Amino acid sequence: MSQRPMLLKGGRVVDPSQGLDDHVDVLLTEGKVSKIGTALPRPEGTEEVDCAGTVIVPGLIDVHVHLREPGGEHKETIATGARAAAAGGFTAVCAMPNTDPVIDSPATVGFVAAAGREAGSARVYPVGALSIGQKGERLTEIGELVEAGAVAITDDGRPVMDSGLMRLALEYAQAFDIPVADHPEDLGLSRNGVMNEGVVSARLGLAGKPNASEDVHILRDLLVAELTGGHIHIQHVSTRQGIEAIRQAKARGVRVTAEATPHHLLLTDEAVEGYRTDAKMNPPLRSDADRDAVREGFLDGTLDTLATDHAPHHYDEKEQAFDDAPFGIVGLETVVGLILTHLVHTGEMDLSTFVERASVQPARAFRLPGGTLVEGGVADVTVLDLDREWTVDPSLFLSRSRNTPFTGWDLRGGPVRTVVGGRTIWTLAEGSRS
């Protein structure tokens, strides 16, 4: 399938993978980045895109999304999720396996990969289950899952409670060079908690999950990774003690990567006040001190990967008593604006570090194509307008779900164009092009 070359002209290119921050043009040909430089030659039939005043970065990658298909199509489908990703500036996402049925076989992995290709929007990489049925008992056929397209394994949605099983996964997965991702939560300590354990939970009369429920599990994962030499990817870290443990493990050479989510960077358990189910997620929003630690870890690279944990739920599932409502919020279509507004424009984080956390490192951690604009790499590109002002309005989401605590937030900066394989899949002006 040959397509017209595309010349992104007049933009500021920020690509930390090659230490680049300069006004240069980018030429995309045959799905690859063919040339970067000034006054580039323009092959016949090239589509020229005026990028003056915008920033061109390697396509953003979200390694932690729930696309709900199969089994939860009323919340999201692979196609709607991929389009929501594109609208959020993402060129690729990694789909978690906690669907119904669970993605624990080569056939189901193949289904997700095929449905992603068919959507023709952001790339969709399947993540396979770590254990059969995510039951935490026996390993899946990891080799075959990887062959079918899985880029990682995890039992996300629930933790791997059996430390012996985690050891086996971290050992066995090494042959296939994929990360083992884990949702850190000691179920014995978190019990039937529905929010952070603290003053707010005590007042609201809601059962709490203490920090320690996450901390002991993170420590366990780090120690087992150290034991095995495997690559552990700790998902959605929310506690200060957990972050400190990861920082120390990294310092002593443990192969660990770790996620920060926009909500744990920006919100605390105060957001639950009034029993707001759009602030119910797992791990829960925690204290000020934890939120500050997540920020610190995200800035210093302890939490090296920005991930949204995009978790769509149908509105009437969230329109329930707090105990009954499911965990999770959508994140794909708000994260770029949130981070630009609250971390980059405030001067806490420079733009290049943001791109490192949202593109370069996710690609590296999950061994995905992209995360760079070096010549010869895939032509996955995100174009950002750092100054466009907008207000979060869930009714405009391309996602099938609207469950966000950020409704009405005024933001500055966001994506304006998303390009996958040299083809524009979304622009702000036209909405979805797929």
Added chain:
Amino acid sequence: MSDDEPATLEQRVTLMDPEAVTRVLARMSREIVERNEGTADLVLLGIRRRGVELAERIQAVMEAEEGVAIPSGALDITLYRDDLGTVGPRPVIGESTLPLEGIDDRTVVVIDDVLYTGRTARAAMNELMDWGRPSRIFFCVLVDRGGRELPIQPDIVGRVVSALPDQVVEVLVPEEDGRLAVELITRATETP
């Protein structure tokens, strides 16, 4: 009243001074005894709030003139009003206190300060029916200002006054207001 409301010009005219009220109450006391053909089985019940003080004064006159003790009590009709839906609840509810003998088979004299729409009298009668079965109820008011909304008429009246709908007739008693009087208040709203 808050400061930002338009200034109201209030005009007060005294309709009855202390002597006039005292004279009228004494006359009403005698009229009650006359209508009842004596003091047998009489119970005096004042409607909270000013009706209670008036009832006490009538009781004092009656006991002095007749030389017998007359049982009395107070009725609070708050929970029997028909305007909860329009004015909302009143947080202060007084207690209804009835004489120990009760009101069954007695002649109950209900005493109030001003008779206007008739709704208070209606509420008072409903409440009395919940307390027991009087053989007879007399309704007795110091001032009848007209303007009835229900077909209710007093049996014994101190003074009849023709007041306009936007005028207020106030009965003042020493226990509550520091003086004994009946006043007519005319309020004219004016721009300052």
Added chain:
Amino acid sequence: MSEPARPLGKDLVGLEDLSADQIRTILDTAEPFKEISERRIKKVPVLRGQTIVNLFMEPSTRTRISFEFAEKRLSADTVNISSTGSSVQKGETLVDTARNLEAMKIDMVVIRHWASGAARFLAERIPSNVVNAGDGSHEHPTQALLDLLTLRDHLGDLAGRRVCVVGDILHSRVARSNIWGLLKLGAEVGVCGPRTLLPRGIESFGVEVFNRIEEAIEWADALNILRLQLERMKGGFVPSLREYNRVYGVSTARLEKAPRDVLILHPGPMNRGVEIDSDVADGPQSVILKQVTNGVAVRMAVLYLLAGGSPERAEAAKRRGMGG
């Protein structure tokens, strides 16, 4: 009349939301309602024509009956919906239940629900008045109000008086409502129970924490002894009922060591021989049955104060000039 048309607002969800004045208004209003229950005809027509739904999504006999008496003594029409056999148990969501109630044009809902926040959830979605009769581990405002009324009857002004709530504070809506109510009325509040049943961060509420019942008894003017839910045993929060009684049970022997007479309250139903010994429950310092009597009066006061019309209609009525 210059008092506000609605002294309480639309709903009663919890005491945390009320001011000290609002709490005092409810307690003062309850006083005359006590007398109605002493009458031969125990009924006043103040809520005649109002429809009240008692929506009980969790088993409760005591609270429901107390509300029902209160409603009937105010002449309201009442309908009881309980979880057994109702559409709620057949998977209907709370929001659908709310919409259906609304469609039937009711005036008030009294809701008991196992989920914290359920009363508020309902209150935010329907125009009827909503009274919280206990939501999960959150609040049980009318229980605390009747406790406050009983305490006030016996101790007078609660400012500076010391009241200790004893037992499972972690899961108790009664404890939370009592803590807020007592603090707002100026009382000093203690909590006493095994650490497994005290919420982390309870000190931040502004309460004294006692690990031993002996210390609480020495400190307090009154003890409000909570029922130990037998489920807590299964949850492993306490090792055994025998042990609980031995360590936290309120007994005459323990009360005799107190420097003053300690008033004994219990929201019921009691586990005699577990959290409270029979000679304490039936003893001279116990006001447990007075709580039950006060419960009806307090609920009458709450229903009465929540009822009534819109402020606009009230304004119009005032202009028209109401009177005898």
